[in-house]
Amino acid sequence: MFQLLQTKVVENSSIMVQQGKIYIVMSVVTIILVGLFIYVATVDKKISTLENNAKD
């Protein structure tokens, strides 16, 4: 089943499968990067809350 899916010929000409499918790699890297940024920003926010609490 999985093998079938892997070898399935994608018969569309969407931008994702052009140029050796590099856009797929680009998208995966971008998703990871955005995920990491969201995480770091969340930690940043949490520390800000702690700092504000410490001030009071």
Place this chain on the structure above:
Amino acid sequence: MLRARWWKILSVILLIYTCTYGFLVKVPKLDDRLQESIRNFFFHVPMWFGMMILLFVSLVYAIKYLRAANPIHDVYSMAYASVGLLFGFLGIITGAFWANYQWGSPWVGDPKQNGAAIALLIYFAYFVLRGSLIDTEKRARLSAVYNIFSFFMLFPTLWILPRLTESLHPGGQGSDGNPGLNGKDMSANMRTVFYPAVIGWTLLGVWISTLHIRVQLLKLKKDGLL
């Protein structure tokens, strides 16, 4: 500065640009040995640039600590050193991964590889030293002194010795450029991604360092040491 927002947003923008346009920009084909893997330049090399910058900031705060014995400077110095070391570690891992496909083995004993490993080991000792001292003032003072030593050890290990022998990296004996890259040889296209990438990755490192610093400062305040 620690809580300012503009440079964090700049880091996000530059890195999203790097991770998208970095895959799309036209790279030179040359003799087809590197092929598309030259795009690693936007990821592997900025790790080392970022490491040098973060470790330099750490050095500045180490010197500041020795001048004024302000515990806040020790916190800054330690945070920048640890993220700098993280960058160096990622640089060596990505380098080994790339080398495995490019040079045939993850560790080929290239002078730059060996030098980088030695430099990182010297910095590891910084954390061993910190961990082995209980008295906070003594720890801060000794580690500041050691920090200065380990920063200047980066020069022979990363910048001088790799130039003196033949190297697979740029800048070895008989080739142009510095041990990191040959700036004159980089195509104009690649430059439009490479320099933003360096700034973006470095700012991300600074961001993570400031998070460390803020947590440490909160801890010191809670313990009444500040």
